[in-house]
Amino acid sequence: MDYQKLDAKLNEALAAPEGPATFEVFVEITPDAANDDLERLVRLGLPRLQGSQSVVTVRLSRTLVGEVSDVPAVRQVRLSRRLRHS
Amino acid sequence: MSTRKIDPRLLALLAAVETTNPPVPAPGRGLRLLAARTPAHRGTRRVAPAAPPASAARVFLEASRSATLDFPNTATAVSKVVDGLWTATVPLDEVRTLASHRAVRRVTLARRLRPLLDKALPRVHVPQFRTANALTGTRVIVGVIDSGIDAKHAAFAGRILRVWDQTRQGAGVPEGPYGVEFTGADLTRSRDTDGHGTHVAGIAAGDHPDYGGVAPGASIVVVRTTMDDTDIADGIRYVFRIAGQQGVPAVVNLSLGGHDDGHDGSDPLCKVIDEASGPGRIVCCAAGNEGDDNIHGLTKVTRHTEAGMRFHVPVGSVTETSLTGWYGSKSRLEVAVRTPDGKLTPFQAIVDGTGSPTNRYELAGTHIIVTTPGADPANGDYNFRVTLRSITRGAHVRQGIWQLRLRLVAGPAPTVHVWTLDDAEFPEVTFTGSSRSDTMKVGSPGSASRAITVGCFTSKTTWTDRAGHERELGYAAGRITSFSSEGPLRNRARKPDVTAPGAIIASAFSRFLSPDAEDIVSDDIVMMSGTSMASPFVAGLVALLLERTPTLTPEQVKNTLKIASRIPGRKAGAFDVKWGYGLVDANRL
Numbered sequence: 001m002d003y004q005k006l007d008a009k010l011n012e013a014l015a016a017p018e019g020p021a022t023f024e025v026f027v028e029i030t031p032d033a034a035n036d037d038l039e040r041l042v043r044l045g046l047p048r049l050q051g052s053q054s055v056v057t058v059r060l061s062r063t064l065v066g067e068v069s070d071v072p073a074v075r076q077v078r079l080s081r082r083l084r085h086s
Numbered sequence: 087m088s089t090r091k092i093d094p095r096l097l098a099l100l101a102a103v104e105t106t107n108p109p110v111p112a113p114g115r116g117l118r119l120l121a122a123r124t125p126a127h128r129g130t131r132r133v134a135p136a137a138p139p140a141s142a143a144r145v146f147l148e149a150s151r152s153a154t155l156d157f158p159n160t161a162t163a164v165s166k167v168v169d170g171l172w173t174a175t176v177p178l179d180e181v182r183t184l185a186s187h188r189a190v191r192r193v194t195l196a197r198r199l200r201p202l203l204d205k206a207l208p209r210v211h212v213p214q215f216r217t218a219n220a221l222t223g224t225r226v227i228v229g230v231i232d233s234g235i236d237a238k239h240a241a242f243a244g245r246i247l248r249v250w251d252q253t254r255q256g257a258g259v260p261e262g263p264y265g266v267e268f269t270g271a272d273l274t275r276s277r278d279t280d281g282h283g284t285h286v287a288g289i290a291a292g293d294h295p296d297y298g299g300v301a302p303g304a305s306i307v308v309v310r311t312t313m314d315d316t317d318i319a320d321g322i323r324y325v326f327r328i329a330g331q332q333g334v335p336a337v338v339n340l341s342l343g344g345h346d347d348g349h350d351g352s353d354p355l356c357k358v359i360d361e362a363s364g365p366g367r368i369v370c371c372a373a374g375n376e377g378d379d380n381i382h383g384l385t386k387v388t389r390h391t392e393a394g395m396r397f398h399v400p401v402g403s404v405t406e407t408s409l410t411g412w413y414g415s416k417s418r419l420e421v422a423v424r425t426p427d428g429k430l431t432p433f434q435a436i437v438d439g440t441g442s443p444t445n446r447y448e449l450a451g452t453h454i455i456v457t458t459p460g461a462d463p464a465n466g467d468y469n470f471r472v473t474l475r476s477i478t479r480g481a482h483v484r485q486g487i488w489q490l491r492l493r494l495v496a497g498p499a500p501t502v503h504v505w506t507l508d509d510a511e512f513p514e515v516t517f518t519g520s521s522r523s524d525t526m527k528v529g530s531p532g533s534a535s536r537a538i539t540v541g542c543f544t545s546k547t548t549w550t551d552r553a554g555h556e557r558e559l560g561y562a563a564g565r566i567t568s569f570s571s572e573g574p575l576r577n578r579a580r581k582p583d584v585t586a587p588g589a590i591i592a593s594a595f596s597r598f599l600s601p602d603a604e605d606i607v608s609d610d611i612v613m614m615s616g617t618s619m620a621s622p623f624v625a626g627l628v629a630l631l632l633e634r635t636p637t638l639t640p641e642q643v644k645n646t647l648k649i650a651s652r653i654p655g656r657k658a659g660a661f662d663v664k665w666g667y668g669l670v671d672a673n674r675l
Contacts, residue, residue: 003442008457008471009346015444024316026354052361055354057316076463078354080316083344085282086372086618
């Protein structure tokens with residue numbers, strides 16, 4: 001687990017003694033990602049990047065959060081936020 | 087005595103009938119009459135109607151919430167609006183009988199109301215712009231990512247292409263393997279039980295004789311969202327894919343937001359907006375409604391002094407509250423929390439090596455969770471997070487004045503920006519004392535650089551509900567609405583972009599909604615206000631612009647809107663953190 005790639009809220013959620021089993025997250029991928037890294041991320045369950053996308057959404061288990069964060073091409077894994085009507 | 091249940095205008099109407107004693111024909115649809123349609127009474131209150139009297143009247147019936155009103159042996163036709171409120175067409179000779187019904191508490195003559203969205207449109211010259219350019223939004227998709235839509239509402243008849251209901255269990259769409267997509271006759275299987283999305287869609291693209299929206303010819307794609315920002319991001323991509331497949335441009339409206347981000351447009355939802363936007367693909371966002379709420383605090387932390395930021399947790403208000411703090415990466419701070427009774431957690435340093443940066447403390451019956459990771463990969467700044475939760479599961483966070491304590495351990499004295507977050511419907515936990523700052527309250531997704539971010543202008547301050555009561559909100563007409571969130575962003579980028587009418591706006595009413603009776607204008611129209619209403623106003627304008635020029639880029643649209651906007655009393659091109667570039671005027675588009 002590369003904690004430095006996880007945002008503060010995801011770090012907090014992972015540290016909770018009774019945290020959820022899965023986490024809805026954004027995964028941001030570096031623009032110069034190696035093809036091997038991208039294929040590895042697909043194998044870990046991430047959708048394939050389309051066009052100029054650098055961000056994907058995915059639901060990950062605690063273990064997969066760790067594995068995804070360890071991929072060099074991953075810049076950040078950020079936990080989803082619940083928004084309000086404005 | 088049933089007379090006491092009858093409102094004075096209706097009594098006056100009955101008196102006029104009884105005085106002239108006209109023959110009373112059998113009631114029918116053609117006899118239904120809104121008494122205040124009589125020109126002499128338009129805009130007046132509590133004035134007896136002129137002769138000739140009507141033979142039947144349209145009324146509101148207030149009854150106990152559990153009442154079931156039925157008048158089987160009369161010509162009275164009733165229709166339930168919400169629990170406790172009914173509409174009815176009543177022959178005048180049956181009004182007193184109706185009022186004597188045990189369950190009926192009040193019988194009020196309906197009024198003919200002035201269309202308020204129709205006031206908002208002329209205020210910024212939308213009708214003139216549409217007429218001069220022959221524009222209605224045809225061959226443009228308006229995407230509404232919100233609480234859903236009442237697909238049976240006449241204002242949208244035949245123009246809703248698809249609804250992706252993310253809240254339903256299903257296999258989803260290519261953008262996300264969840265929810266259910268509805269088309270055709272199945273559109274009505276997705277319901278807008280909140281009503282917000284239907285109202286928003288009505289402002290952008292509703293077609294209604296009195297309360298029409300800005301682009302009444304546009305096609306509509308709806309995402310009923312879970313409100314999670316990951317799902318909202320999927321929704322944006324979904325709308326733009328549909329538009330691409332149809333070969334038409336699209337504008338997506340996001341009347342939603344939050345403050346759990348760096349307030350600089352670097353969070354992933356903003357990145358998705360910036361990436362997905364392009365020629366013929368535009369996103370409009372509400373600026374936010376936190377202009378009156380002290381959710382933002384700032385302080386400068388200097389060496390050898392401990393900075394304190396006081397924040398108030400009201401009694402019985404929230405079960406969880408958090409603070410998210412941001413400062414530049416040249417400095418290093420330690421973070422602690424002081425409870426209302428003076429207990430202090432240990433100061434926690436940045437954890438930028440291996441291992442979790444989260445620690446948990448228990449003080450004053452409260453779990454205090456402090457997270458101090460290394461620099462944020464998205465913007466390079468330091469971010470810390472503090473969460474308070476009662477040790478007793480489900481109990482409210484201890485009320486009182488809490489303090490965030492900060493001390494500088496390395497680098498230059500930084501300015502630290504902190505936002506309060508809580509789980510209430512509206513912000514409850516706020517800064518108090520010298521650290522509160524009435525700026526930088528445009529969060530994600532309004533902070534996205536390519537999004538058009540819209541503040542709220544007050545075009546109307548009073549309305550008459552359908553029970554005939556005059557209602558007023560305490561806003562100043564013709565000015566920026568006080569609750570409209572201020573910019574700029576934390577990186578000093580200018581937001582909001584422009585301002586549009588958002589208070590008070592009448593628009594489409596979802597039949598699955600149970601609003602306060604005072605907000606109901608008619609059977610299919612309800613009042614709402616907020617930057618949520620201002621954003622679809624601009625989204626509708628963008629639809630008109632895209633009909634005229636389908637390949638406009640976000641930058642071209644934004645520039646066109648800026649040039650068309652003015653802050654009252656200021657020169658063209660002036661910017662203000664509350665107004666943006668000012669109230670948009672369609673005549674200048």
